[in-house]
Amino acid sequence: MPVDVEARVISNTRLSPDYNVIALAAPEIADAAAPGQFVMVKPGRGGDPLLRRPFSVFEVLRVNGRVEGLSLLSKRIGITTAMLFDAVEGDTVSCLGPLGKPFELVESPAQAWMVAGGVGLAPFATLGEALVARGTPTTLFYGARSGKELFYLDWFTSRGITLQLATEDGSNGDRGRITVPLERALQQAGSADVMVYACGPEPMLEAVAHLSERYGRPSQVSVERVMGCGMGGCYSCVIPVKDAGGGQHYVRSCIGGPVFKGADLVWD
C-alpha cells in the first residue's frame, strides 16, 4: 500500500549543471520499495506544479543498517526538476509510493545486463544491489552524451558490477550509443543465459528490446510516460501492449508497469 510522506530533504548533491541527487527522509517508502518501483513527487504545496511527477527510487539510504530514506536521480528539464535541483536541506518534498511493478530478478547462472541511458540510470542502483546480493553476475551498460554525464561509476564498480560505457562524443568508453557495446556483448555471449534490463529514452528502449529479441535474450524495460496520478486513476500514462490476437491495447504504465517485457510492447 502506497503512503504519502512529507519528506525532509536530507541533502542535495549537484552532479553537473543539470543533474542532481536529492536525498529524502521517507524511510517508510524506502523500506517497502522494490527495484524498479517509483514515487510520485511534488515539491512545494502550490498550484505550480500542480501534479506530481514520477521518479524511480535511486538509492535506499541506510545509516548503520537502518533505512533512513531514499534518493532520487534527477535531471533539470521542467518545473519540478528545477525545484528539485534548487532544493536545500530542510525543505520538504511530498513523496507518494512505492508504486508500480518492480523488475523480476534473475539468479546465477543467468547474467544480468542493465542498460541505462542518461537519467535512466536511476532504477539500476537498487536493482544492481539486489542482483549482486543474489550472486548474479551483473554488468551495467551506461551511455550518455559525454563522460561528464556518467555518474556513480565507482559506486557500481565497488559493488562488484562490471561497467560497459558509451558516450556520444567518445570521451569515455565506446563512441556512439549504448547499443554499440550492447550488441558486441550479445554477439559474444554464446550460450549464456542473459536477462537484459533497460531504462532510458524510448528510442533507446525500443532499440534495446529489438536487439535483445534478435539475439534471443529476454528483456525488461522501464518506461516513462506522461503520468497524472501514478495510481491507475487517470489513464494518461498508457502504452500500447500486444494482444494475444495480434492487435494491441493501451495499458496504464503506472500499474501495469513501469516495467514491461520488451517483447510485449508496441513501439508507437
Added chain:
Amino acid sequence: MDLSVQIGSLRLANPLMAASGCFGYGVEYADAVDLASLGAVVSKGLFIKERSGHPPQRIVETPSGMLNAIGLQGIGVHRYIKEKLPELRRLGATNVINICGSTLDEYVELARILSDAEGVHALEINISCPNIKEGGITFGCSLHGTFDVVSAIKKVTHLPVIPKLTPNVTDVASIAKSAEDAGADAVSLVNTFLAMAIDVHTRRPKLTNIVGGLSGPAIRPIAVRMVYECRRAVKIPIVGMGGIATADDVLEFMIAGANAVQVGTMNFVDPFIWTKLMDGIRDYMTKHAIARLQDIVGTVDTSAREKAWISS
C-alpha cells in the same frame, strides 16, 4: 452531525463523491481509501462496448490545472459488471455509474442493463465529454437533446438519474432546467472546459487530440458561478465540481447551491484527500454550530454586501 444527502431515492452518507474519470473504476484506490466512507464512487465513463481511447499524449499540465484528452478508454459495461462491480459491492461502495452513448438508444440500453445489475445505486448521464466526436455532448449542448435523453432514460430505470452538464454552453442554467423538466433526479456540473495548449518551439498542440478538457483549481470560480446560476433555476439537487482541493472549496460549492460535490483532479495530487476534506467539513460544522450540512446549501448571502463591509 448529519452530513447525509438525498438524491432521488438514494441517500448518500456524506456529500463527497469521487468524480468520473478521476478515480479509475474505484478498485484502484481501495488500498488508499475506504471506499465505503465516500458519499459515492462515480465510475469511469462506460459505453456498451470497450474503447481504446485516444493515443498519448493524453494530458498536459497548465497553470493550476490540467488538460486531458483520454478519449474515454474503457472496458465497456459488461466487463464492468463482471469484473469491477462485485469487488465494489464487497467493499461497500455506493456506486454511481457514468454512462456514455453515441445515440439515444445506446443510453437507453445502458440504463436498462445497469438497472438490472446488483450494486448500482444511480446513473450519471455523460452528455458533456468534450473529447469525443460522436454523440454525447451534442445532447448536452441543446435543451431538446438534454430533455430527450433524460426522459428516455427515466422511462426505463428505477435508479436516480443525474445528467452531467457541460460548461461549454451559453447558459448552463437553462440546460439544467431542461433536465429537471425531463425528470432528472439531480444534475452534476461541471464537466471540463474545452481548451488547448501549444508547444511554441515545435508549434504543435501539446495533446495528440489537439484539444482537451481543462480541470483543476483553475476552473473553480467559473464552476462555482455556474452552480450558483443553476441553483436559482432548478429545485432538484445539484452535484457541484471543479477543482475542489480543500474543505473550504467543498463548502463554497455547497453555499453556492450544491447539495453534494465531486473531487477529480486533486485526487490525482493527493489520493488521501478524502479524510482531510471530511475533517475540515466537520470542523466547520462545529465552529458554526451546524447540525445538518444540507442547511448551508444555497445560502450565499448576496444582499448583505454593504453591511458585512461596514461591520468588519
